[in-house]
Amino acid sequence: MDQTVEAAAQQTSRRLPTWAMVLAFTLLVAFLGLVYFGLRNSMAGPLSIGQPAPKFTLQTFDGQVVDVRDLEGKIILVNFWASWCKPCEDEAAALEEAWRRYQADGDVVFLGVDYVDTESEARAYLEKFNITYPNGPDLKSSISDLYNISGVPETYIIGPDGTLKYAKKGPFLSINEIIMVVDGLRQGNTGAGS
Amino acid sequence: MKLNRMIRPTSTRFFLAGLLFLLALTAVTFQPASAQAPTPSDDEVNAIAKHLYCPVCENTPLDVCPTVACAQWRQQIRDLLMEGRTEQEIRDYFVARYGDRVLAEPPRYGFNWLVYVLPPVLFLAGAFVVYRVLRGSYRPVQQVEAPPPPPDDDPYLKRLEEELRRREQEGQ
Numbered sequence: 001m002d003q004t005v006e007a008a009a010q011q012t013s014r015r016l017p018t019w020a021m022v023l024a025f026t027l028l029v030a031f032l033g034l035v036y037f038g039l040r041n042s043m044a045g046p047l048s049i050g051q052p053a054p055k056f057t058l059q060t061f062d063g064q065v066v067d068v069r070d071l072e073g074k075i076i077l078v079n080f081w082a083s084w085c086k087p088c089e090d091e092a093a094a095l096e097e098a099w100r101r102y103q104a105d106g107d108v109v110f111l112g113v114d115y116v117d118t119e120s121e122a123r124a125y126l127e128k129f130n131i132t133y134p135n136g137p138d139l140k141s142s143i144s145d146l147y148n149i150s151g152v153p154e155t156y157i158i159g160p161d162g163t164l165k166y167a168k169k170g171p172f173l174s175i176n177e178i179i180m181v182v183d184g185l186r187q188g189n190t191g192a193g194s
Numbered sequence: 195m196k197l198n199r200m201i202r203p204t205s206t207r208f209f210l211a212g213l214l215f216l217l218a219l220t221a222v223t224f225q226p227a228s229a230q231a232p233t234p235s236d237d238e239v240n241a242i243a244k245h246l247y248c249p250v251c252e253n254t255p256l257d258v259c260p261t262v263a264c265a266q267w268r269q270q271i272r273d274l275l276m277e278g279r280t281e282q283e284i285r286d287y288f289v290a291r292y293g294d295r296v297l298a299e300p301p302r303y304g305f306n307w308l309v310y311v312l313p314p315v316l317f318l319a320g321a322f323v324v325y326r327v328l329r330g331s332y333r334p335v336q337q338v339e340a341p342p343p344p345p346d347d348d349p350y351l352k353r354l355e356e357e358l359r360r361r362e363q364e365g366q
Contacts, residue, residue: 016323020319023319024319024323027315027316027319030308031316083266084261084262084266116248116250116263117263117266118266118269118270120270139290140290140292141249142293
């Protein structure tokens with residue numbers, strides 16, 4: 001009986017101290033939390049049509065600050081591009097042409113978000129394609145993170161109610177493709193999708 | 195005497211004027227040369243680029259990344275070096291524009307510290323646990339003393355020996 005008690009006491013003293021177990025458990029939880037949040041961010045899928053569009057502020061190359069919250073009630077076309085992106089060049093002229101078509105009416109806004117680019121090359125690109133709608137750098141990739149883009153070009157169209165109405169990965173093939181979507185939204189057709 | 199006095203100041207004045215002219219000429223000649231920084235070599239650019247990562251080409255250091263975007267970034271580094279920016283200033287410039295993700299090593303502040311602290315702490319904790327487990331499983335071999343020899347006057351042994359002896363004799 002005495003031997004049993006002694007053995008149990010020895011076993012207890014061999015276990016880790018409580019503070020060490022609490023510390024180990026805390027570290028493990030912290031590590032798993034980091035892994036979870038890292039995976040959640042990296043594995044997050046694309047935005048879905050109909051969800052509220054992420055709000056952002058864009059400082060343009062001209063120094064203007066455009067806040068999409070101030071554009072509520074308008075159709076906002078957000079185009080992600082880069083000067084090093086060849087497919088972006090394919091749609092640049094069509095986007096500008098579409099912008100000029102809607103610019104006077106004032107109910108449609110085009111915003112260009114320059115993704116991971118150097119400013120000199122970006123300005124040269126805008127000049128080359130004579131792009132006149134507001135364009136600005138995506139500082140720290142904050143806007144592309146919000147939209148969780150997978151590459152460039154990608155285009156999102158936000159409806160007057162602030163929800164996402166359309167998403168497109170890859171370039172527009174023609175101005176008609178842009179017009180079809182935007183005109184559909186202007187006529188109240190909210191069934192647009194990617 | 196008088197003539198000499200007149201001549202001397204005149205020659206001195208000419209000498210000073212000539213000296214000033216030469217100095218001015220020197221200044222004009224060398225000013226553009228000193229303002230124009232030499233073009234940084236590829237090695238100088240790559241020394242900074244290897245500590246940066248382009249977000250488009252994940253896990254590829256900027257100095258060996260073959261894409262157009264990376265080439266533009268390297269050119270940006272060259273331009274900034276020509277402006278006289280230091281390596282740290284150039285890194286800060288890229289972080290300001292593209293975020294922390296462009297750095298080869300996460301900056302040491304906020305939650306980023308966990309990246310540096312957690313692995314060694316977990317390693318040490320694991321080593322400690324292994325040590326404790328191994329120490330717990332190790333049992334020193336106890337010296338087991340041999341049982342004392344049976345006493346000579348054991349009646350059972352006496353009977354056994356007698357019986358053996360008897361059988362041996364019968365067998366012979």
